[in-house]
Amino acid sequence: MSAAAAIVILIGRILFVVFPAYISGYQGHFKSAEGYRAYASSVSFPVMALVTWPAGVWLVAASLSIALGIWPDIGSLMLAVFMIPTAYYFHAYWKLSDRGQRGSLAQLFWRNVIVFGACLVMFGFFASADHALRFAVTGSAIKLH
Numbered sequence: 001m002s003a004a005a006a007i008v009i010l011i012g013r014i015l016f017v018v019f020p021a022y023i024s025g026y027q028g029h030f031k032s033a034e035g036y037r038a039y040a041s042s043v044s045f046p047v048m049a050l051v052t053w054p055a056g057v058w059l060v061a062a063s064l065s066i067a068l069g070i071w072p073d074i075g076s077l078m079l080a081v082f083m084i085p086t087a088y089y090f091h092a093y094w095k096l097s098d099r100g101q102r103g104s105l106a107q108l109f110w111r112n113v114i115v116f117g118a119c120l121v122m123f124g125f126f127a128s129a130d131h132a133l134r135f136a137v138t139g140s141a142i143k144l145h
Helices: 003-031 033-042 053-068 072-090 099-132
Strands: none
Touching: 003 033, 003 053, 003 072, 003 099, 033 053, 033 072, 053 072, 072 099
């Protein structure tokens, strides 16, 4: 992998995790925990114990894994797994009748689907690149050669 390609990929890794690490993880699940807990309760999320700091830790850990290159394949899978219940429970636009609310939640739902897809692409890339991924602390934990 060329240095130019490695730099572009590193910048992409860092930019990709700003939202899950800082906006959702830190500002949301840590600093706005009560609001997140109230919303989770309003949508009948079945595992309330995971809504605040455990989800925040999960998002920050996954994001750091990707950005720093510490088993980034695992970090990308962690984010992918997070997107499934998030999209289904918290952005269930099909349950709403109000067009405005429905449209807002639909955008958030499809954003989660896009992130899920990007995480799968990153997983495949990281797991096949392994130690060829530059600017990374480790290679991949799962090898797809």
